[in-house]
Amino acid sequence: MDMKELRQLGREKFGKACRMCPICDGRACAGEIPGAGGVGTGQAFRNNVSALVNVQLRQRIIHDVHMPSTRFTLWEKSLTMPILAAPIGGIAFNWNNYIPEDEYAKAVINGCKMAGTLGMVGDGKLPEIYQGGLNHILEVGGWGIPTIKPPPNEQIIALAKQAEKVGAVAIAIDVDAAALINMTASGQKVGPKTYEELVELKANIKLPIIIKGIMDVQDAVMCSQAGIDAIVVSNHGGRVLDHTPGTAEVLPDIVAAVGDEMTIFVDGGIRTGFDVLKMLALGADAVLVGRPVTQAGAGGAEGISCLMEHLRSELEAAMIMTGCQDLASIGGQVLYKK
Ligand SMILES: Cc1cc2nc3c(=O)[nH]c(=O)nc-3n(C[C@H](O)[C@H](O)[C@H](O)COP(=O)(O)O)c2cc1C
Structure with missing residues (x-):
């Protein structure tokens, strides 16, 4: 299976849910939620793509980097690359039901494992979505990260205990789903978290906690002070608040x-x-x-593995072209500034 075949499979399976545009930038699907698009005008999704386009790389080729290492260690797990599959829930109502929800979770977990990296699985309006993800993480000895939407803390803690039982690497909480249309429309009680609630989560959950959906320095500082292990700088793929900047812009x-x-x-x-x-x-x-993995899911676990390896080999080539031997040597020096 190669990237060309995967794109063809996607075109056959997705219908209008995803048009498989040459560049997945949120233009064709603006406002399509349920669907693959960004919320409102779709500007936040487009800003993610354009913020990255605005970053330019400094090509450097007089050096001796021939075989760079893309290996990444995350909580004592050695991964082949610093690239993970983002959690995507709700294939049925967002992505033309092209694969049963449970099969998608299985493909993400197994496809990422085949490529030597980790898959994250999502949560959604049906409890089966979270449960299915956990089952597949269990089948591969805990090699995966489940994501929990932000209901009241006691529910998060109970769901995290289930993740501990299957031996998951960590749990993520997408706090930015606080007002997500798909959740609120189905009557699910989700909402933002206070600093005190973060402290309570940390005190009651043994696994490393990843807070997903941080776009602001003050929010990041509060997560850090509450003892949270990791954050995902994310605007949920532009699906929760229109007109945010791109993530590459707020990251530094x-x-x-x-x-x-x-x-x-x-x-x-x-x-x-x-x-x-x-x-x-x-x-x-x-x-x-996120979306590229869902597109690659048209080829099942093999398709997802193919995409992850493709991204890894592009990263490796980019490291040669900028003179970086390993991840630790990648820094501001590879960015072109006038
Ligand atoms: C259809 C769809 C469903 C998603 N479901 C979830 C989810 O259940 N949990 C979550 O944390 N993020 C969810 N996300 C957001 C992704 O995890 C990720 O943040 C985003 O897609 C990254 O942007 P990209 O798609 O441009 O790569 C979803 C995104 C899409 C497009």
């Missing part, structure tokens, strides 16, 4: 404030290994990829 200030204290993931508009290099150069420890 967040890294400057808390980068030494916690693991920083970022997502939004990352489409190539070159984009991955840009996010790492802007200070992220690792990235999540």
Whole structure:
């Protein structure tokens, strides 16, 4: 299976839910939620893509980097790359029901494992979505990260205990689903979290906690002070608040404030290994990829593995072209500034 075949499969399976545009930038699907688009005018989704386009790379080729290492260690797990699959819930109502929800979770967990990295699985209006993800994480000995929407803390803690039982690597909470249309429309009680509630979560959950949906320095500082292990700088792929800046734009200030204290993931508009290099150069420890993984799911676990390996090999090539031997050597020096 290769990227060309995967794109063809996607065109056959997705209908209007995803038009498989040459560049997945949120233009054709603006406002399509349920669907693959960004909320409102779709500007926040487009800003993710354009913020990355505005970052330019400094090509350097007089050096001796021939075989760079893309290996990344996350909570004592050694991964082949700093690229994880972002959680995507609700294939049925968002993505033309092209694959049963449970099969998608299985493909993400197994496809990422085949490529030597980790998949995150989502949550949604039906409890089966979270449960299905946990089952597949259990089947592969805990190699995955479940994501929980932000209901009241006692529910999060109960769901996190289930994740502890299956031996998951960590749990994520997408606090930015606080007003997500899909959740509120189905009567689910979700909402934002206070600093005290974050402290309570940390005190009651043994697994590392990832707070997903941080776009502001002050929010990042509060997560860090509450003892949270990691954040995802994310605007939920532009699906929760129209007119936010792109994540690449807010990332450097967040890294400057808390980068030494916690693991920083970022997502939004990352489409190539070159984009991955840009996010790492802007200070992220690792990235999540959303829509491209859902598109690759047209080829099941094999398709997702193929995409992840493709992104990894592009990152490797980009590291040669900028003279970076390993992830630690990627920094601001690879960014072109006049
Ligand atoms: C259809 C769809 C469903 C999503 N479901 C979830 C979810 O259940 N939980 C979550 O934390 N994020 C969810 N996200 C957001 C992604 O995890 C991720 O933040 C975003 O897609 C990254 O942007 P990208 O798609 O441009 O790579 C969803 C995104 C899409 C497009």
